[in-house]
Amino acid sequence: MLTDTTCRNAHKHAKTTSGKAFKLSDGKGLYLLLTPQATGWGKCWRLKYRIDGKEKLLAFGTYPEVTLEQARQRREQARKLLADGIDPNENKKAVKAAKAETAANCLEVIALEWLAKKSQDKSDRPQRLLSHIMPWLGSKPIIDILPKDILACLRRLEERGTIETAHRTLQVTSQVFRYAVATGRADRDITQDLRGALPPAKTKHFAAITDPKQAAELLRAIDGYQGSFIALCALKLAPLVFVRPGELRAAKWQDFDLEAKEWRYFVSKTEVQHIVPLSKQATAILDGLKPLTGHLPYLFPSERTPRGDRCMSENTLGGALKRLGYGKDIMTAHGFRAMARTILDEVLGFRVDFIEHQLAHAVKDPNGRAYNRTAHLAERHKMMQTWADYLDGLKRGADVIPFKHKQR
Known part of the structure; x- marks a missing residue:
């Protein structure tokens, strides 16, 4: 021995x-x-x-x-x-092999994989939100994580008085779990068990102009914007498509079919594909923008990234509106959605379900089933063109007295 x-x-x-x-x-x-x-x-x-x-x-x-x-x-x-x-x-x-599989199935690895595959933009917000979870749960296999483990992380945020951050962190964590389910590494999204576990966040209302006369003044002000041409194009396109500001900023040329006059992308909140019919006015803006940014991934690249690998900052549109005299207490980039929703319904009289579809809100048929993304697409094309023509009329000073002529 x-x-x-x-x-x-x-x-x-x-x-x-x-x-x-x-x-x-x-x-x-x-x-x-x-x-x-x-x-x-x-x-x-x-x-x-x-x-x-x-x-x-x-x-x-x-x-x-x-x-x-x-x-x-x-x-x-x-x-x-x-x-x-x-x-x-x-x-x-x-x-x-078991250790390698465990490492590949830990929450942090899956979260980083999900972040890498997100196509909308390269914002670091999801990663910042996940930083409230990873120090405690990142190294654990995702199948070993329990709802109470996630709640313990969220409680830390709640105790600091940042309940809105806690809710957003829960939403992002839910997206990671749904990705894990889709890739066969989790059986279900356990964050659904935490519904109601957090105090409700204060409802955030985005200032919006919904009066046609005031909208006309805003549209004329936008046409006179003296900032960058890229920001001007984004401002002009915002009321015509009325998508969420983050989705507009992160718009990619590859998702546009200018011949079919459609923009197809995945909604950030639901990860479901959404179709935006493009009016003649919208395609004209895109035609003018394409020589400048058409060779880059994003329609509206950040001026701080010469290669165009990042989209416009979330503060750009708000800052542009502020330069025009519209502070966030008067009008926000998100406010174009409320403007369209209100005027399309109360002034132009379009069916509410057409409008809700175009806002990418969840809409169900009479049997309680969700409509697919192509529902009423032909009618929505007509609605978007009518809306663009109406906005042109407002800018010219046409009659803006409300009328209601419900579409059937």
Whole structure:
């Protein structure tokens, strides 16, 4: 049997004079293998064993990183496996594979994968929100995470008085879990069990102009905007398409079919594809913008990224409106949605379900089933053109007295 002293001084053994590899046996198949190297002698633990009539070797690591006592413990573990008919080498591979699978299925790995696949923009907001979860749960396999674990993280935010952040963090975490379900690494989105667990966040109302006369003044002010041409195009397009500001900023040329006059993208809130019919006025804006940014991914790239790999800042449209004299207490980029919703219904008299579809809100048919994204698409094309023509009329000073002529 070997001793610590023997192992420590093995490189001085008489057999080293041959300059060839040799073994020092400890018994029961365990031995220390010494191999000549450029800087001395390497010392590696090996276990020789037989299974199914075949002789095999199992590596235990190097000495002194693996001590004599540790090597003996690993030998006994291997002998127990052999007694049960299990090949220690195959068991070692299985354990390694299981660890790799566990690492690949931890929450942080899945979250980073989801972030990398998000196509809307490269905002760091989702990553910042996830930072409230990852320090505590990031290394855990996603299937081992319980609703109470997530709630404990959210409670920390609640205790700091940032309940809105807690709600947004829960929403982003839910998207990660849904991605895990889609990729076969989770059975369900457990964040759904936390509905009602947090105090309600204060409803945030976005200032909006919904009076046609005031809308006419705003549209004329936008036409006179003296800032960057890219920001001007975004301002002009915003009332024509009335999508969420984040979706407008992150619009990509690859999602536009100017011949079909349609913009198809995935809604950030629901991850469902949405179709925006484009009016003649909208396509004219895009035609004017394309020579400038058509070679880049985004319609409205950030001026701080020469290569155009980031979209316009979330503050750009609000800042442009402020320069025009419309502070956030008067009009916001989100306010164009309220403007369209109100005037399309109360002034132009379009059906509410047409409007709600175009706002990418959840709309159900009489049987309670969600309409698909192409529902009433032809009618929505007509509605969007009528809306664009109406806005042109407002700018020209046409009659803006409300009338109601419900579409059937």
